[in-house]
Amino acid sequence: MKFKIGGAVVLCAVFLWAGSVSAHHALQAQFDTENTLTLEGTLSRIEWINPHAYFWFDVTDGSGETKQWGAETVGPNALRSAGFLRGPASFRIGETYTFEGFAARDGGERIFTTAISFADGRRIDIWIGEEGNAKK
Amino acid sequence: MKLRFIVGSVCAVTAALGLLSAPLVAQGGGQPAAAQVETPRDANGHPVLTGVWAGGGGLGATRDASGNANITLRGRKGSPVNFERDSGIGQRVTPRDERPWYRPEYWDRVQFNDVHGHNRLAPDPTFQCMPDGVPRIGFPREIAQTNENTLVFLYNLHQRRIYIDGRPHPPVEEWIGTWFGHSVGHWEGDTLVISTVDFNGQEWIGWPGWYTSPDKEVIERITRVGNTVTWEATVNDPSMFLKPWKTGPIVRQFNTDPTFELEEPLPCLERDLDNMATRERG
Numbered sequence: 001m002k003f004k005i006g007g008a009v010v011l012c013a014v015f016l017w018a019g020s021v022s023a024h025h026a027l028q029a030q031f032d033t034e035n036t037l038t039l040e041g042t043l044s045r046i047e048w049i050n051p052h053a054y055f056w057f058d059v060t061d062g063s064g065e066t067k068q069w070g071a072e073t074v075g076p077n078a079l080r081s082a083g084f085l086r087g088p089a090s091f092r093i094g095e096t097y098t099f100e101g102f103a104a105r106d107g108g109e110r111i112f113t114t115a116i117s118f119a120d121g122r123r124i125d126i127w128i129g130e131e132g133n134a135k136k
Numbered sequence: 137m138k139l140r141f142i143v144g145s146v147c148a149v150t151a152a153l154g155l156l157s158a159p160l161v162a163q164g165g166g167q168p169a170a171a172q173v174e175t176p177r178d179a180n181g182h183p184v185l186t187g188v189w190a191g192g193g194g195l196g197a198t199r200d201a202s203g204n205a206n207i208t209l210r211g212r213k214g215s216p217v218n219f220e221r222d223s224g225i226g227q228r229v230t231p232r233d234e235r236p237w238y239r240p241e242y243w244d245r246v247q248f249n250d251v252h253g254h255n256r257l258a259p260d261p262t263f264q265c266m267p268d269g270v271p272r273i274g275f276p277r278e279i280a281q282t283n284e285n286t287l288v289f290l291y292n293l294h295q296r297r298i299y300i301d302g303r304p305h306p307p308v309e310e311w312i313g314t315w316f317g318h319s320v321g322h323w324e325g326d327t328l329v330i331s332t333v334d335f336n337g338q339e340w341i342g343w344p345g346w347y348t349s350p351d352k353e354v355i356e357r358i359t360r361v362g363n364t365v366t367w368e369a370t371v372n373d374p375s376m377f378l379k380p381w382k383t384g385p386i387v388r389q390f391n392t393d394p395t396f397e398l399e400e401p402l403p404c405l406e407r408d409l410d411n412m413a414t415r416e417r418g
Contacts, residue, residue: 025254025263026220029414033216050265050404074207076402082205089203102216105413122203128211128219 031102031112039069039111040098048076048085055113057097071099073113074126084124095119173362175326182323183360185287188391188398190277224418227343236346236371236381249345254417256409261339265404267294267315269339270332270354271369275386277398287321292401298330305333313350315339330356341371341381343418348373363390 027033041057053076060066076085084090091097096119101111116124176184199205211219228250238246252258262268268291276289276296285301298319305318313336321330337350352373359366368384371377 025408025412026217026224026416026418028217028220029254029412029416030408047405048402050402052407054407070407072407074209078207080399080402082207083199084205089199104411106411108411110411118203120203124205124207126207127209128214128216129208130210130212130214 027102027112030105031110032105033102035103036100036114037103037111038098038100040096041069043091043093043095043097044068045093046091048080050077051075053079055091055097055099055116057099059109067109069099070110071101071113071116072110073101073116079124082124089122175360175362182328183326185279185328185358185360185365186281188278188396189275189365189388190398191391191393191396220416220418224416227418230344234382236341236373236376237378239376239378242376246345246347249340249347251345251415251417253343253345254409255412255415258345259409260343260345264406264409267339269315269335269341270296270317270319271356271371271383272339272341273316275358275365275367275388293404298328300328305331313337317354326359326361328358330354330358332356341383349376351375360390363392364388365390 039057039059041059043055043057045056047054047056052072052074055071055073057069057071058066059069073079079085098117099111099113100115100117101113104110114126116126178184209216209219212222249258249260253260254263262272267273273291273294276291278290280288280290282288285299285303287298287300289296289298294316296316296319298321300321300323302322303320305320311318311334314334315336315338317332318334319330319332321328323329332354333352335348335350335352337348340347348371352371354369354371356367356369365388366384367386367388368382371381371383373381
């Protein structure tokens with residue numbers, strides 16, 4: 001069973017709550033929510049920063065070329081409170097993860113993360129649900 | 137529909153007030169709201185403000201036994217775009233009397249700020265991880281009194297000093313221009329009244345492009361009754377406003393758990409400003 005973070009305050013908190021930061025931008029100004037990408041790569045760096053946590057990972061394409069991608073995600077406090085900031089069950093640099101998310105509108109190597117899968121099968125889903133229609 | 141509007145409004149108000157700068161939103165720890173507690177007082181008979189004014193809430197996030205997590209946001213029709221647009225509407229839809237009344241010569245600039253708040257033309261300072269300023273930062277997570285003259289307000293990543301020994305502000309010729317200004321406080325009954333001046337004028341007081349002049353004075357009023365504190369603020373900026381602008385109240389509960397620990401706040405680094413492909417801000 002997966003847990004969910006719900007509630008009106010949390011709704012704004014996850015996106016807006018950010019250190020001393022209350023500012024927020026529209027993700028659709030930067031990412032195309034109609035264009036999703038799934039990328040497998042080696043985690044090279046994590047930034048537990050506000051207003052959005054960032055994962056940087058290396059993706060090697062079919063031709064053997066490796067590029068660094070950036071996965072922007074929700075505010076780090078949500079991931080921190082879920083126990084993903086540190087600890088043996090958290091992320092490890094050098095390990096392989098699959099990132100799913102919305103592609104950058106400018107074609108750059110960035111996504112807005114909607115899911116992260118660990119090699120051992122664990123998965124973090126970050127998604128927008130409709131009020132009263134929570135995914136169980 | 138109404139609920140969503142309320143949700144949006146809550147987002148707007150909390151964001152505008154900087155409530156979300158607290159790690160645990162407007163929650164007190166361990167104190168039932170209905171409990172009547174005598175107001176603690178210092179040797180001079182003034183309410184004690186020292187202590188932690190956060191904690192006890194939280195995102196309620198835990199991982200399940202298998203290690204899976206699910207971070208769910210609520211948006212109309214389950215759409216992230218609707219989520220953002222409704223949030224933007226919530227930020228802007230403020231009753232007339234709750235908006236700053238700018239003098240007409242500033243209307244165009246406020247609108248420009250609003251439109252360009254997430255790009256290089258007129259970025260909202262907090263979007264760039266700059267300090268919120270006063271009163272946008274809201275009420276602190278913790279208050280400490282370091283000596284009889286000074287209260288220290290501790291926010292997530294920032295701090296202010298409030299001088300309560302009756303000293304005046306420095307003369308205008310000595311102002312240096314700061315994000316949080318120079319603050320002096322005095323007691324009016326059980327209310328601490330703080331006057332703050334000497335701003336740099338870079339800070340906004342609200343998301344919809346609400347900028348101010350460095351000449352403004354902010355008056356905060358903080359009242360503790362029992363374990364409940366109420367904060368409200370007024371911005372006097374007569375060169376830009378037709379009348380003072382009021383914000384608040386923020387109501388917080390004193391954290392009565394003496395073992396409570398505030399988490400280290402995470403730093404802020406803006407990465408998106410240069411990657412915006414459209415003008416849509418909210």
